[in-house]
Amino acid sequence: MRHGKKFNHLGRKAPHRKAMLANMACSLIEHKRINTTLAKAKALKQFVEPLVTKSKEDTTHNRRIVFSKIRDKHAVTELFREVAAKVGDRPGGYTRIIKLGNRLGDNADMAMIELVDYNEIYNAGKPAKKKSTRRGRSKKAKEEEEVVAEAPQAEETSAPKEEASDDEKPETSKE
Structure with missing residues (x-):
């Protein structure tokens, strides 16, 4: 029985799912926004947010923890240098999911997931907020x-x- 197990398996075995989320996280860090299905975007959000939180404190231990999850040296470097500098004062909620409608081929719900501080359209009209x-x-x-x-x-x-x-x-x- 699967009592209390709410994790979305995304129709994949554990190693495939971990590799897919790691690759998607690298793409998100590199490109700052990606288009995917809504279910994968929600799973990716749960995967990436703790990594961004770890990147706010640049220690060797935190770098090793993040590297063990995403396994890409360039993505880890960019996460700790650029992304962490932008989200340093934000207490959480580093990603935003925007629904895009349905895919033509199989009618899957599509979504765009992006890093919040890198969207100039949403951040242009808003002044810097005080806590x-x-x-x-x-x-x-x-x-x-x-x-x-x-x-x-x-x-x-x-x-x-x-x-x-x-x-x-x-x-x-x-x-």
């Missing part, structure tokens, strides 16, 4: 920030607008 608690700020703190933020901007922007409107009025009267 916050679940509760958020009090109303008093919000009001103080708004007053401080709006006061200097209102004075700077209102003065040039008034001058511009004074300049425009004589021009329209001359015509």
Whole structure:
């Protein structure tokens, strides 16, 4: 019986599954995003996230642990140098899965899995976030920030607008 065994076997024996996930992890680290089936993307997320967490602390022991999982020297080097530098302050959630629809041949659910910090489209409009608690700020703190933020901007922007409107009025009267 398989009571409590929730691991997705992906229709493969253990060595084949481990090799496939290791290869997919190398591709994800190298290319920063890959397209695959939804089931494989979910399995890959569980496989890669602990490795990225290990890479945040660059020690010989952590490098050996990660190398024992993915078995690619270049991927390990890139993971510890580039990826770890970008995700150093992130507490988790290093990958994002985006559903792409169904594959034409067999109607399998397709998905794109990517490293979160490398997507310029999602990160372009968002400023750098500060760490916050679940509760958020009090109303008093919000009001103080708004007053401080709006006061200097209102004075700077209102003065040039008034001058511009004074300049425009004589021009329209001359015509």
